[in-house]
Amino acid sequence: MNATLKDVAERAGVHPGTASRALNPATQGLVSEATVRAVQQAAKALAYRPNPMARGLKTNKTMMVGIVVPDLSNPLFPPIVRGAEEVLSRGGYTSIIADTDNDARREVDSIAALRARQVDGLLVASAHREDDAVTSTVAEGVPLVLVNRRAEGAAIPTVASDDRSGIEQAVRHLVGLGHTAIAHLPGPAWLSTGFERARAFRHYMAELGGDLSAELSEECGTYSVAEGARAARAVLDRTSPTAVLAGNDQIAVGVLDVLRERGLRCPEDVSLVGYNDMTFMDKLSPPLTTVRVPHAAIGVEAAQILLRWLTVGPPGASTVTLPVELVVRGSTARPRTR
């Protein structure tokens, strides 16, 4: 059905080996101009497409990379994936996306499946802070770069955004507005984003004189609307913050629901800040003040590092931290004077 290299060679009246050289830009110089033309013409005539499996079998490269994400339905990840895919495909690589459904076991399986597929490298956006699947894969010498989330232990190239700065901007904004009783609903501590942001929160609250009572803080088990709502109820049941800093936008949406359910107005009664600036966060009521993360850029950057690794060689433990920016919208205001 599909033409093979042998067919092309035959039609051009040369040996398959010669045809191979003529078609490969790197070895093209070893062949006379005339033959190159003849072979290329034959290839075009037969609509020849090299068989990547045969080539891969020989070269031990698949020209495929795996992209592991925790949840493709989370609006956070498609831009990362697109940015990465764009770069990768320009570099001649095909990407295979695996969705772990936020499940550590499925992450193990996904990485295993991708490796069985012989991918040349991996982009992992689903890493936990202590992630055996990732560290062992890296230990075996597989090119892998972490995206969006960091992992501890081995020095793995990572592209993420500046969580400290994001939290600093959020806290400064809130404190600047006059808030001190600021509740924090961080994401899970086993994710670098949850952990780092919580740490940064404590740091800047201390520095700026905010209230650090334990009752103002409630960790979310997942980055979800439901968990955000649960955590919001827990905090509101025991105290009365004038502002809430949510671990991410989904959590913030859950908070918004609970605020409404309890007859608290946002931002008049309680100010709210999210994190990520997902699609449509500007369409909520009120439009959400949140920290904008350059997701596409993260994907692009990570893909570039991986690409360089695949072509040039292993990077020095390069960690790229992209800047973030607080987007002030309608969900934050001065606290009411009582």
Place this chain on the structure above:
Amino acid sequence: MNATLKDVAERAGVHPGTASRALNPATQGLVSEATVRAVQQAAKALAYRPNPMARGLKTNKTMMVGIVVPDLSNPLFPPIVRGAEEVLSRGGYTSIIADTDNDARREVDSIAALRARQVDGLLVASAHREDDAVTSTVAEGVPLVLVNRRAEGAAIPTVASDDRSGIEQAVRHLVGLGHTAIAHLPGPAWLSTGFERARAFRHYMAELGGDLSAELSEECGTYSVAEGARAARAVLDRTSPTAVLAGNDQIAVGVLDVLRERGLRCPEDVSLVGYNDMTFMDKLSPPLTTVRVPHAAIGVEAAQILLRWLTVGPPGASTVTLPVELVVRGSTARPRTR
């Protein structure tokens, strides 16, 4: 690095051919129980993973399928992809997602790239009503099923939702509320969803006695917030509908923006209905009345058809139409009596 079948055979003290038979469920019966056990044990000990390229080269199957989507960042598609991937991976297939960025040329490229990769089949969610890339691929005998959008010409297996019914429910709802001047902002007519819904709209408006003046209708060039806003402005500049039926939720969001910008309240002054029920449409202000489409189910169903095609054989031109359901929320109300 990775163990090969030869390694396994050696360790088990048998010939590679025998090891192959022992490991393959289909041929396992041809081998003595004892050898099967010995080989399997050796395989486990060496953490043997068959090399899919070698296997594929021999069997002429890659066990990969391509999934072509117009835009992964559109919340519509991740659920479709996930549903499909789930089914496919259970069937032993790996999926490769290609994003065409809503660009017909890139769709051609994507399909070509996927085919060059020798995928065993294709799921295409990006089809236009007249889609040469799709029809020619099908003509060449490549297993392909259309998802979400239909194409004309060849009888291609398709899984989509019931656009007529969705529009019928929306129009009945609006007319039932007392609206007659209902604006329609359909998606592009070169997409089956845009075309079919527009046709259904005219059909049911005629049947139910709605106003079908041309000035009430404005086609959107893309399914986007910006186009929705543009179309809304165009219509509002020339007439005063009491309700708007948007081609999809993104268009509806654009309409909402324009309504606000013009000081029109929703639903008091203008009712609004979307289509798809994307994530967070219930969090808009007002919560959007929209037609819920079972996206995950569409992906699942399509993957099952493809899987059957790949394993059993070509389906009779099976077209599956999944039911949809109008979700009434806060964006629709009776028109004000004037």
Place this chain on the structure above:
DNA sequence: ATGAAAGCGCTAACAC
């Protein structure tokens, strides 16, 4: 029940 051997389509080391 198992071993032997050929070959999938391609690349690369080695002739000439």
Place this chain on the structure above:
DNA sequence: GTGTTAGCGCTTTCAT
């Protein structure tokens, strides 16, 4: 500059 040859890891006849 081009032909020859071997072999990547696997499956699958064909013998035995």
